[in-house]
Amino acid sequence: MPVETWLIFLLGFMILGSIVALEIRDILSSIVAVGVVGLALSIAFLFLQAPDLAVVQFLFEIFALIILVCAFVRKEFHALEPARASRWIFGFTLIGLAAILALSLKVFRLLPAFGRPLMEVSRHYLEHAAAETGAANVVTAVILDYRAFDTLGEITVLLTAILGTLTVLRTRARSGKGGDR
Amino acid sequence: MRDVKPGLTVIVKTVNRLILWMIFLYGIYIILHGHLSPGGGFGGGVVLALGFLGVLLAYGRGFSLNWLRLGTLRDLEYSAPLLFLGFGLAGMAWGGAFLANFLSKGKLFALLSSGVILPLNIVIGLKVGLSLFLVVLALAEFDPSQGDDE
Numbered sequence: 001m002p003v004e005t006w007l008i009f010l011l012g013f014m015i016l017g018s019i020v021a022l023e024i025r026d027i028l029s030s031i032v033a034v035g036v037v038g039l040a041l042s043i044a045f046l047f048l049q050a051p052d053l054a055v056v057q058f059l060f061e062i063f064a065l066i067i068l069v070c071a072f073v074r075k076e077f078h079a080l081e082p083a084r085a086s087r088w089i090f091g092f093t094l095i096g097l098a099a100i101l102a103l104s105l106k107v108f109r110l111l112p113a114f115g116r117p118l119m120e121v122s123r124h125y126l127e128h129a130a131a132e133t134g135a136a137n138v139v140t141a142v143i144l145d146y147r148a149f150d151t152l153g154e155i156t157v158l159l160t161a162i163l164g165t166l167t168v169l170r171t172r173a174r175s176g177k178g179g180d181r
Numbered sequence: 182m183r184d185v186k187p188g189l190t191v192i193v194k195t196v197n198r199l200i201l202w203m204i205f206l207y208g209i210y211i212i213l214h215g216h217l218s219p220g221g222g223f224g225g226g227v228v229l230a231l232g233f234l235g236v237l238l239a240y241g242r243g244f245s246l247n248w249l250r251l252g253t254l255r256d257l258e259y260s261a262p263l264l265f266l267g268f269g270l271a272g273m274a275w276g277g278a279f280l281a282n283f284l285s286k287g288k289l290f291a292l293l294s295s296g297v298i299l300p301l302n303i304v305i306g307l308k309v310g311l312s313l314f315l316v317v318l319a320l321a322e323f324d325p326s327q328g329d330d331e
Contacts, residue, residue, distance in 0.1 A: 051219035134286030135295035
């Protein structure tokens, strides 16, 4: 079977898993469904011959599953009220998206045609990465040499997320139990 | 075994003690060989965080916090982006551009090759592993059912 057939099968599986995760009432089943989606994504990365991404996705999926189970499987979280967004919020979101699309039409016109300079940058990476950076793994060469600035941004995002989490949870823990670590 | 009350059973604790250093070794291997084989800082960092998480789940929160020195971990985690920035500025000083690869490239497929990529991988692995572990710790903080109250 060609790769595309497997990918379509996996994508259908993931869509099914997402719908189950959204619609099911029990939060533990919902977490398991989210984990199934992530693991299917990791297998899809393997089919697309991206072992780096597959490794990270697989490990992180296990980690996220443990975090979610630790954090949310408690008595008070078990039965979730189905969230009901107000009609106003929905309308505003729709108008905002339409405005963004209308404003960005000019930008779209400035872009080069889709796939026109075919694999120009990628080909340069594939041909010159080993000689220019000395790294045998081209993915790492791109992440940490050609686009190291992007990685710096990712690290900053991670730091901000951790700071926010610690701040919010620390105040809740302090007000809840009165104990300061 | 000294403190029976917090954490899981003695079987889990023993297996965890035996397997923990292998997990750390695997994570460090993935980080150090990031420029040679699939993996790198992000994947290896998650492996390290999973090792820490195993300690936390098996031994309970109080024991882990005594063993791990939380303040040191947090300082290391916060200083990782500064280290990354430092490498960037060093590239500016000696390589001519921000985050330029100013160290020697070395031989292809050698462990000590590819210049600045190897230390940057180590920094990222440290950062990812510690920050994920800190998130777990923060989420376990106000959990009444997990571990004992210090």
